[in-house]
Amino acid sequence: xxxxxxxxxxxxxxxxxxxxxxxxxxxxxxxxxxxxxxxxxxxxxxxxxxxxxxxxxxxxxxxxxxxxxxxxxxxxxxxxxxxxxxxxxxxxxxxxxxxxxxxxxxxxxxxxxxxxxxxxxxxxxxxxxxxxxxxxxxxxxxxxxxxxxxxxxxxxxxxxxxxxxxxxxxxxxxxxxxxxxxxxxxxxxxxxxxxxxxxxxxxxxxxxxxxxxxxxxxxxxxxxxxxxxxxxxxxxxxxxxxxxxxxxxxxxxxxxxxxxxxxxxxxxxxxxxxxxxxxxxxxxxxxxxxxxxxxxxxxxxxxxxxxxxxxxxxxxxxxxxxxxxxxxxxxxxxxxxxxxxxxxxxxxxxxxxxxxxxxxxxxxxxxxxxxxxxxxxxxxxxxxxxxxxxxxxxxxxxxxxxxxxxxxxxxxxxxxxxxxxxxxxxxxxxxxxxxxxxxxxxxxxxxxxxxxxxxxxxxxxxxxxxxxxxxxxxxxxxxxxxxxxxxxxxxxxxxxxxxxxxxxxxxxxxxxxxxx
Amino acid sequence: xxxxxxxxxxxxxxxxxxxxxxxxxxxxxxxxxxxxxxxxxxxxxxxxxxxxxxxxxxxxxxxxxxxxxxxxxxxxxxxxxxxxxxxxxxxxxxxxxxxxxxxxxxxxxxxxxxxxxxxxxxxxxxxxxxxxxxxxxxxxxxxxxxxxxxxxxxxxxxxxxxxxxxxxxxxxxxxxxxxxxxxxxxxxxxxxxxxxxxxxxxxxxxxxxxxxxxxxxxxxxxxxxxxxxxxxxxxxxxxxxxxxxxxxxxxxxxxxxxxx
Numbered sequence: 001x002x003x004x005x006x007x008x009x010x011x012x013x014x015x016x017x018x019x020x021x022x023x024x025x026x027x028x029x030x031x032x033x034x035x036x037x038x039x040x041x042x043x044x045x046x047x048x049x050x051x052x053x054x055x056x057x058x059x060x061x062x063x064x065x066x067x068x069x070x071x072x073x074x075x076x077x078x079x080x081x082x083x084x085x086x087x088x089x090x091x092x093x094x095x096x097x098x099x100x101x102x103x104x105x106x107x108x109x110x111x112x113x114x115x116x117x118x119x120x121x122x123x124x125x126x127x128x129x130x131x132x133x134x135x136x137x138x139x140x141x142x143x144x145x146x147x148x149x150x151x152x153x154x155x156x157x158x159x160x161x162x163x164x165x166x167x168x169x170x171x172x173x174x175x176x177x178x179x180x181x182x183x184x185x186x187x188x189x190x191x192x193x194x195x196x197x198x199x200x201x202x203x204x205x206x207x208x209x210x211x212x213x214x215x216x217x218x219x220x221x222x223x224x225x226x227x228x229x230x231x232x233x234x235x236x237x238x239x240x241x242x243x244x245x246x247x248x249x250x251x252x253x254x255x256x257x258x259x260x261x262x263x264x265x266x267x268x269x270x271x272x273x274x275x276x277x278x279x280x281x282x283x284x285x286x287x288x289x290x291x292x293x294x295x296x297x298x299x300x301x302x303x304x305x306x307x308x309x310x311x312x313x314x315x316x317x318x319x320x321x322x323x324x325x326x327x328x329x330x331x332x333x334x335x336x337x338x339x340x341x342x343x344x345x346x347x348x349x350x351x352x353x354x355x356x357x358x359x360x361x362x363x364x365x366x367x368x369x370x371x372x373x374x375x376x377x378x379x380x381x382x383x384x385x386x387x388x389x390x391x392x393x394x395x396x397x398x399x400x401x402x403x404x405x406x407x408x409x410x411x412x413x414x415x416x417x418x419x420x421x422x423x424x425x426x427x428x429x430x431x432x433x434x435x436x437x438x439x440x441x442x443x444x445x446x447x448x449x450x451x452x453x454x455x456x457x458x459x460x461x462x463x464x465x466x467x468x469x470x471x472x473x474x475x476x477x478x479x480x481x482x483x484x485x486x487x488x489x490x491x492x493x494x495x496x497x498x499x500x501x502x503x504x505x506x507x508x509x510x511x512x513x514x515x516x
Numbered sequence: 517x518x519x520x521x522x523x524x525x526x527x528x529x530x531x532x533x534x535x536x537x538x539x540x541x542x543x544x545x546x547x548x549x550x551x552x553x554x555x556x557x558x559x560x561x562x563x564x565x566x567x568x569x570x571x572x573x574x575x576x577x578x579x580x581x582x583x584x585x586x587x588x589x590x591x592x593x594x595x596x597x598x599x600x601x602x603x604x605x606x607x608x609x610x611x612x613x614x615x616x617x618x619x620x621x622x623x624x625x626x627x628x629x630x631x632x633x634x635x636x637x638x639x640x641x642x643x644x645x646x647x648x649x650x651x652x653x654x655x656x657x658x659x660x661x662x663x664x665x666x667x668x669x670x671x672x673x674x675x676x677x678x679x680x681x682x683x684x685x686x687x688x689x690x691x692x693x694x695x696x697x698x699x700x701x702x703x704x705x706x707x708x709x710x711x712x713x714x715x716x717x718x719x720x721x722x723x724x725x726x727x728x729x730x731x732x733x734x735x736x737x738x739x740x741x742x743x744x745x746x747x748x749x750x751x752x753x754x755x756x757x758x759x760x761x762x763x764x765x766x767x768x769x770x771x772x773x774x775x776x
Contacts, residue, residue, distance in 0.1 A: 160694055171575030186692050187632040187668060203632060204692040268634070269666075302637065305646050345650045376637065377649060380743045412637075413725050413743060414693070419541045422574035 018318035035497035038075035050196035080120035124508035138253035152178035160202035181234035189239025213252035246282035250289035283327030298339035311460030331366035339372035340392035368402020603771035615659035627687030628665035631701035635691035685719035706736035729775035
């Protein structure tokens with residue numbers, strides 16, 4: 001371990017403050033649900049098809065219930081009512097609920113209500129058992145074909161066409177990639193539904209759909225067997241459908257999800273309440289499914305300056321960790337994000353980057369961490385760009401990053417060419433091989449630049465955490481403390497999908513996922 | 517302006533050796549046959565003395581090549597016609613001083629990444645305080661009043677806000693280029709600008725990694741800025757364009773770093 005830099009007691013104190021910071025948010029989470037959480041409940045019951053016009057059945061049903069003002073009793077309850085009416089299929093259930101006049105949506109007798117809930121609870125338990133069985137299958141394959149040692153080299157494919165993505169992903173795996181991420185189509189985070197089926201048209205990426213997940217995971221299972229190395233698959237649980245994507249990913253045996261408690265608020269202007277509530281349910285699903293989350297703190301220092309805002313990354317990681325732990329995630333599932341983004345025209349940036357990465361490793365010793373490459377100050381000189389990326393490779397192995405997204409020499413120009421990934425993988429492989437164990441050989445002096453900078457950044461992180469505790473997280477975000485972006489509690493997209501739970505709110509999956 | 521004859525060739529390590537390097541991928545497995553294919557490919561490009569320096573298995577069915585060869589191409593540098601630089605590029609303080617002296621009010625600039633594009637990296641680099649590659653963004657210039665509206669801003673909204681603030685210039689950034697979405701969105705922006713009577717009145721600029729001046733002009737913008745553009749390039753352009761509109765600088769004045 002490179003240096004303590006700070007006392008264990010100070011790190012524990014930061015962790016303690018972070019859990020206090022999130023406490024008020026949990027009052028909100030407990031008392032509310034969202035239309036997206038309710039759609040996820042229906043998906044957990046197996047409602048995965050789309051109706052006429054390609055609109056997901058889950059949207060048809062929840063929109064109808066919301067319009068009637070009864071969705072706050074829980075979609076699971078209404079699913080039970082549809083079964084009670086004799087629904088034979090999910091589409092039938094939607095049609096029966098849609099056909100009911102508002103007057104017919106009144107509660108039934110206590111006896112019937114009790115039986116109905118019991119029946120639905122049993123069905124929910126069976127659905128979760130089936131999900132667990134699928135996850136066990138994935139885990140068996142993971143055990144059969146162990147991965148190479150960390151840092152796991154993570155690369156992105158983004159053609160827009162899932163079948164082209166499959167070719168690119170297999171090629172990347174053959175070239176040495178450890179993890180594949182399929183980037184989503186631009187603006188999918190703002191869609192208040194999950195598109196349906198296999199897709200071949202996307203902008204800047206490929207739509208995240210359950211069928212696309214299945215197609216890619218199937219291809220990577222085949223490739224894992226061929227290469228005798230398990231190749232994890234990553235997608236994005238962010239935006240207006242965090243929990244639905246988390247369910248689709250869990251069901252289709254994905255391994256990782258980009259999932260951040262605050263990213264949508266800051267960078268996609270999604271309403272704060274909506275995001276906090278959605279992230280909790282999505283993370284409960286990730287916890288059950290053994291999915292590793294990747295948080296998005298790296299984004300703070302692509303908008304704000306990486307040198308000046310270094311402390312915001314660390315403070316946010318403590319907050320993200322606190323949210324994650326409250327949702328049942330374990331340390332090995334926390335790919336807390338950070339990146340190599342300090343302006344390379346400054347002096348001593350390797351020391352500064354090492355300091356930051358070492359400090360984060362120091363604060364989160366058991367988390368895999370997710371290290372991101374330089375992007376903001378990338379220039380179009382590919383030879384310089386390549387050298388710049390290689391320094392991030394060195395910092396990654398030195399600080400034992402679990403997951404490293406590899407930089408591409410053509411960053412700032414176009415989506416990576418196939419050969420760009422090959423070149424990045426070859427050099428990262430070399431650096432990781434060459435420098436493995438370097439952290440055991442060099443002790444970082446406690447009175448030097450690296451340690452002093454780490455202490456300074458940690459101190460500023462503590463100040464920011466204190467501010468969040470004193471003023472509240474909502475106010476801190478309102479002041480633009482994270483990523484220089486200011487958001488208000490009632491601004492942004494998706495607030496209309498937030499509902500206060502009725503006293504008889506029913507969600508058996510939440511009970512199961514919370515271990516009740 | 518054309519000058520005296522001045523023949524040039526690519527320079528490797530001696531004058532006129534014509535040596536160039538290139539890299540590319542062919543969709544075939546690595547083999548001697550693949551290497552010969554790469555050599556023939558480069559010969560067809562017109563290269564002489566082709567040397568396939570590296571042939572690497574980028575994947576099972578793809579081979580990545582690094583090739584050297586000699587290009588038998590000679591250009592008369594004297595005949596290359598690029599407008600001469602009259603004005604050298606002004607630095608931060610000089611440009612602020614020029615605005616203060618010649619325009620005497622703050623120059624208002626609004627920018628956004630419009631349409632469905634979520635990537636703010638380009639517009640942030642130009643407008644945000646911090647800037648890019650050590651070059652300050654427009655927000656930092658005391659004589660600019662710069663507003664960065666972020667990403668996924670509808671073209672109509674950007675134009676409405678620009679009208680409300682009486683903007684001198686509007687910057688549209690486009691990063692995502694799949695299926696030419698940047699061109700379609702750029703055209704749509706110009707259509708809206710025309711409908712609002714801004715074309716010819718407000719300076720309309722397009723930027724992005726796959727944008728160049730020619731493309732921007734074709735789409736109807738006043739200028740385009742591609743990869744490597746520094747905030748100071750955009751700032752200089754806007755000030756000169758304004759001074760030209762005000763009749764304080766000749767229409768045919770050229771300056772260092774202008775889009776070409």
